[in-house]
Amino acid sequence: MQQTENDPVPAIAMRLKIEREARGWSLAELAERSGVSKAMISKIERCEASPTATVLGRLSGAFGLPLSVLLALAERAQERVALQAEQPVWTDPETGYTRRAVSPPNSLLELLDVSLPAGVRVPYPASAFAFQHQQIWLLSGRLDFQEGPVTHHLAEGDCLLLGPPADCVFFNPGKEPARYVVALTRR
Amino acid sequence: MQQTENDPVPAIAMRLKIEREARGWSLAELAERSGVSKAMISKIERCEASPTATVLGRLSGAFGLPLSVLLALAERAQERVALQAEQPVWTDPETGYTRRAVSPPNSLLELLDVSLPAGVRVPYPASAFAFQHQQIWLLSGRLDFQEGPVTHHLAEGDCLLLGPPADCVFFNPGKEPARYVVALTRR
DNA sequence: TCATCTTGTCCACTATAGAAGACGATCACC
């Protein structure tokens, strides 16, 4: 019989829901755009049906993605370990600010490992985190976090829950790099 | 409704057949390995059914391929233009022999554009073209083609139909590079 | 508080995916 029990249905279900919600579409809207009934989309997202190639083609078309890409994303979403070597890192060449996406792709909860060099200021506009729940946890060094009118002075180990969206600024007042975790989830 | 009429069924059908035949498997053998009935595989290959994600998962598993890769290959097989820049070229660093795969991926009929430097001999074992129908068409230069016991002397424009499998040798007796087309199809 | 809109799920019903086996073809070997 089959060698690798490789059922793609849960991965597809998860990916489908992520793609739809990332676009802010309801079941009805995706049904409209794809030509697939919303009842069926609901079933697929709940792993109660195994979509045919035809239906998958319509859905990926609605997302503007080639089917193979949708499937590849689905497979990656199945990976539950994100090795450090594979985690995408972004570095600002001017300030030396680095940000590493720790969480496996497409997690509901995302963890960012940030390093902020001494004396550097990083602005963070309110628009960047609307509809998100966020916390900032300082692992080492010092961090002044300006949230709208108020400023929080964080020391090692402190954890801050962000309030309603406001223009923010990260600032490292110390002499050592500040290392902190940003944890965020959509709501 | 859907924007891009993007039906993956024909592409999947074509790719499935190619993967199966490339492994020399019959419908029954693939059915055995994948756990999908041979009747169903037959239908899928003839575009008479749209396989579910579950069935696609079993089939790709039998081939030892991730589903997304199988689909990506299927999508590429749909491309009907192979731009010269995308055609894979292989060059033998010792002799300067070059071979370019002209045809779009997975065509039933494959065209190779070969350039053989002056004085170079390239052996071609019988085992390399069993079950293939082949023709050799000399575009420019000269080519001596040794087919088992007999040798054909080809001049510009000549076209040779290969007989039953035999050990062969390509040889360019001229002073200019020989450029020829190898056209082959499975039988 | 009562409409009204939107959300996702549930309920018939129909179309078809998928399995198991029969069937006619082709080929190899006595």
Place this chain on the structure above:
DNA sequence: GGTGATCGTCTTCTATAGTGGACAAGATGA
């Protein structure tokens, strides 16, 4: 010229994919 092999397709039947519409649960607003 039989006689089994094996090939792919066709046939029958069942499970389920897929549709359209009803439904209950929030959300919004007058």
